[in-house]
Amino acid sequence: MEKIWTSDADAPGPLIIAEIGTSHRGSIERARELIDAAVESGAECVKFQHVYADEIIHPETGMVPLPGGDTPLYEVFRSLETGSSFLEAAKSHAEGRGIGFLCTPFGERSLRELVQLGCRIIKIASPELNHIPLLEKIAQNEVSAVLSTGVSRLADIEEALTIVQKNRTALLHCVTSYPAPEEEYNLFLLPHMSALFGVPVGISDHSLDPLLVPLASIYFGGACIEKHFTLDRQGGGLDDPVALPPGEFTAMSRAVRHWAVRPREELYAFLVDTYGTERMERVFGDGKKVLAPSERANYGRTNRSIHATADIKPGDVLDTSNIAVLRTEKKLRPGLHPRYMKVIPGRTACRHIPDGEGVLWEDIH
Structure with a gap:
């Protein structure tokens, strides 16, 4: 796996990714502002989405319930089609600030354009984990893949990993719900999945607390923490209502860096002291990979x-x-x-x- 999974010496512990997604609302000026704020907030990598509506959903999809309410998602995706030049500018700005750049394609066209931009690591969102033609194109292009595993079963993950190259792949455990109930995160899964599949495993966290799931994931050896990032929860981005603004993202980053180098028993004591034993046991879960209750109807x-x-x-x-x-x-x-x-x-x-x-x-x- 490429160096994106290796934190700098000054930033111990898991890689911290600021998921900017579509929070830029199509403005490259806002995208640069988000990247700058992510850097100042402790992120080591930013993630964007390369949207072409026709690669994602059908025009007849209708209204889709999202954190901001029922949304005409196809029309919104159409409005967020930026083209590759936008992402090239965002990538250049991120790299100029010394931060990693990840992007999510949703189909073969967006993947091809990201490869042409020199993106050597591709993030696949949970709904695309079973997009077999897209995964096959990733393997053919020999790019690394970070695969989110929300709304999936073990067989889905195994099938995806038989297509992409395991030595160039990492997994992000995820609950595909917005916001995701913290008690469904089942973080005991992290070491189990890493041992079962032989790849690094981190988390993509959609829960609202800025510290609970990220710090608990460190306790289980999580390799990465991805959190949605926004300048303002009322900013109008699709995921802004569940994203962390700079102040909360900074608090998370600092806590992660602090606890990543402390003994596990001290971290456990802090979590129990802060959140209580019962709450922590629910977040830890039983380590069995099943669909989370909030995901079942969406599978x-x-x-x-x-x-x-x-x-x-x-x-x-x-x-x-x-x-x-x-x-x-x-x-x-x-x-x-x-x-x-x-x-x-x-x-x-x-x-x-x-x-x-x-x-x-x-x-x-």
Whole structure:
């Protein structure tokens, strides 16, 4: 794995990533301001998202519940399409400030553009962990991958790791809920997953407390802490309501650096003293990798499946002009697993598949 996982000598402990996401709202000036604030707040890396709406969801997805309320997500994603020149400028500014740069692609076009920008480490969000065609392209480009594992089962993680190269991969344990209930984090999983898969494991934390989950993850040897970052929780970014503003991010960074070099028993005593034994036991969990209660209803919907991208009539041939691997979300019907994109093109429809709906085996010959 590349040096992004190795903290500087002056910054012991796990790598701290400020997830800027779409908090820049399409403004490169605001993006630079966010990067500068992240540097001052103790982050060692910033993460952006390379958004093309058509790579993520269908226009018929409708309203999606997010931290800021029900959101017309396709239209919002369209408004956040910045193109690669924006990310090139953000990457240059981050590197000029001496901080790492990560970015999340959502499809093959955005991945290709990030590779062309010289991004050698790619962050894959939890809903794309089962985007098999995207993972295959990552492997073909021989870039390193950081994979979030929210709304997933062990088999999903194992399948992803058989595609990307393990020696160039790290995992981020995650609960894909906004905000994520702290008691569902089950941090006992971190050493179990690291031992099972033989890769570094950190956390992507969507809970609201700036210290609880990050410090508890250190107790279990977490390799990385990713937290959403914003200048203002009312800033209008999709994830701003669950993000840390600079003051809270700074407090987290300082606490992480302090406790990363202290004996584990002292950290445990601090956590119990601060949060209580019962609360800590709930956050620690039992170490079994299962879907968190807040994720269960989203499994198969938040992650990817094969959807129609045009109105498909009986007798039509299915190919990349009328099907795609997309998130389903709440309104549409989920389709077949993305692994079947190897065999679906060339088949013919045996019944009508409405534009946007998931493609099922009974739909095709």
